[in-house]
Amino acid sequence: MILQRRNILKGLAAGSVTPLLRPFINNLQAEDEGNLPKRFLFVVKSSGLTPAELVPSDLVETMVRPGEREGWPAELVPSKKLIDLPLKDHKLPASLDPLLPFTDKLTILQGLSGKMCRGGHSAWYGALGCYHTGNEGNPGRAASATIDGTLARALPSIFPHVGLTLGGKVLTGVKDSVVYPGISAIGADRPLPYQASPAMAYKSLFGIAASGKAAEADNLLQTILLDHMVDDVKRVRSRIGNADHDKLDHYLSAFDSLRDRRRKLKGLEKEIRSAAPKVTDKFTSEVETDRIEAHFDIAAAALISGISNVVNVRADTLEVTYRGLGISKHVHGLGHSESVNGMTPVEARRRIRAFHLEQIARVATKLEAVPEGDGTMLDNTLIVYLSDAAEKHHGSCIEWPFVLLGGLASGGGNRYLQYPEYQQSGHHTIANLYNSFMHMVGKPTDRFGRFDSDLPQKIQKGPLSELHS
8 A cells, every 4th residue: 555655656746747736746755755844934033032021921020130221121131050941831921822822842942142143233144144244234245054045955945945025134124026135145145035025926936836937927816826736636636545635735725825816716616625715915915014924824835835945034124114013113113112102112022023923823823734744744844933133122142032933853842941141151052053953954063154252162063952852
């Protein structure tokens, strides 16, 4: 039976099917051979990720102290030893509530430093590359590949790296074009492009891949992507076993959620679902929250379909105004402690962070619904939430918090990890974390980026053992 399934999959892979179905078939083959695909989603925000806001609420009294000035964000109390706590024994802070269903796969990571990078409004390529570059208005040059670019080479796919954003440089807003935000690179002086328009991202990723013809891509937002796949889908569905039918349904749902017209799947509504889902115009909306939601839909579809294993969503820039959240001042103003619409800047930032995490939770829900091996796609995925400005609006890089969601790390999650403070015994850097990512995909590295000259080199080498124990 196993041999028969393998032969069927090989035949499908060798046959002529639409390009968008090839990753699905390839993933079934890999799963059959025990080589489950691994995938990463990076979500990069601006204006810092406040460490104190990630502390379990029942531990705030002992682990958090007031900010430097009145109205400024509270601060994390540095630790002289490793803190390793199970999240299930504590209460998540309110803005992390969207991730509550995924506590078993959630890791809050504090105490890492990134002083090999520049501080200020953005570390640019350094945030994901571990080196100093750029200035307040310019990303400078990519000295080497960033971690998302490195993973893209290690996890090849149709689109090795998918970048989605709202704009270009750190102080620019919404643009409808391909931009180079200066945070990702595939190699030295080789920056990676990002799509600023969800509609254009849809066309470039799914339109051309589905039809194989660039000229047809412009029509796909007015038609149905899966119309191009109907015959191939029926043929594949008739040849795979019942156990794989659910996987195909989830695969198709990833594309179905991208449609911008309320229509049913031609010829497939009875086989796959009874009605088409509700679809909005968020792909062409000028409201930032709509566009961000659309980008996360694209990210989920890219990962589930297998057309990419590495996606980076640059969730905002300093000039983005979250009108959809009732916030009338841009992120830059909030970073300078300006109150807005009856909210303190801290409350506004919490609302933005909760919105980001709601989008991450939506992606995680979709990934968890897709069977893969003995578990789900989420078990073989890592979602990484961080800021390109480290711990605050004008980042010092002495503390760089991360939220990790997914099952790739050993133990899978349910952890609050806080490393000893800078220059204390047991301290580590963001380079150790990125080494860990490479270990997770079977491409172990001992060094990533450049060393912090004020720390012993030996502690900056290798992965974080706590994520591999």
